[in-house]
Amino acid sequence: QVQLVESGGGLVKPGRSLTLSCAASGFTFSDYYMSWIRQAPGKGLEWISYISISGSTIYYADSVKGRFTISRDNAKNSLYLQMNSLRPEDTAVYYCVRDQELIGAYFDYWGQGTLVTVSS
Amino acid sequence: QSVLTQSLSASGTAGQRVTISCSGSNSNIGTNYVNWYQQLPGTAPKLLIYNNNQRPSGVPDRISGSKAGTSASLAISGLRSEDEADYYCAAWDDSLSGVVFGGGTKLTVL
Numbered sequence: 051q052v053q054l055v056e057s058g059g060g061l062v063k064p065g066r067s068l069t070l071s072c073a074a075s076g077f078t079f080s081d082y083y084m085s086w087i088r089q090a091p092g093k094g095l096e097w098i099s100y101i102s103i104s105g106s107t108i109y110y111a112d113s114v115k116g117r118f119t120i121s122r123d124n125a126k127n128s129l130y131l132q133m134n135s136l137r138p139e140d141t142a143v144y145y146c147v148r149d150q151e152l153i154g155a156y157f158d159y160w161g162q163g164t165l166v167t168v169s170s
Numbered sequence: 171q172s173v174l175t176q177s178l179s180a181s182g183t184a185g186q187r188v189t190i191s192c193s194g195s196n197s198n199i200g201t202n203y204v205n206w207y208q209q210l211p212g213t214a215p216k217l218l219i220y221n222n223n224q225r226p227s228g229v230p231d232r233i234s235g236s237k238a239g240t241s242a243s244l245a246i247s248g249l250r251s252e253d254e255a256d257y258y259c260a261a262w263d264d265s266l267s268g269v270v271f272g273g274g275t276k277l278t279v280l
Binding site for chain 2: 085087094095096097100109110111112145150151153154155156157158159160161162163
């Protein structure tokens, strides 16, 4: 069955960096687009980044553009999110999601999420 | 302030039909598919409706989606206690080159 397992979350000070990983299994990772979506405590969902199958097409939400970098390693069935210059407002549960469309919001599988807390 | 607008809450009694609306603009709902997600308390969101009105395998047919112009709706009939959750609409936005979500609607089964 499809599994997406995020890791790398934790407590980090403002201005510092953190890298999230997502291990995919149960499907051919190199056949799918992928995205990261986050949810601040008690708040709604916020899409933050998308990467195409080859990694040649990437999109970011304005809130993270220039600070976050999405990448993937198809040989390792893994998705990553490098987060730099972290701010308190980046505190959220970060979900790794499988994306069915090049341009769209069709996320058919979600990981369980990893919590990132940005605080001094 | 979310790009897609949803009412904060909705409610109904068991067996009733409820509708949750999602309002957008020409750059998102007006030109792209709408998808709906259900988030039960303490869990990750789950895909409920894709491409405006398609149900993934396992989603019962008492749940349906529709779209007209720049608005979309999610309808749940035969309401059950297990439907109590947060519901989010989402669509690609051509102007933003990204995905936009509604703020979410909390459904309460009375």
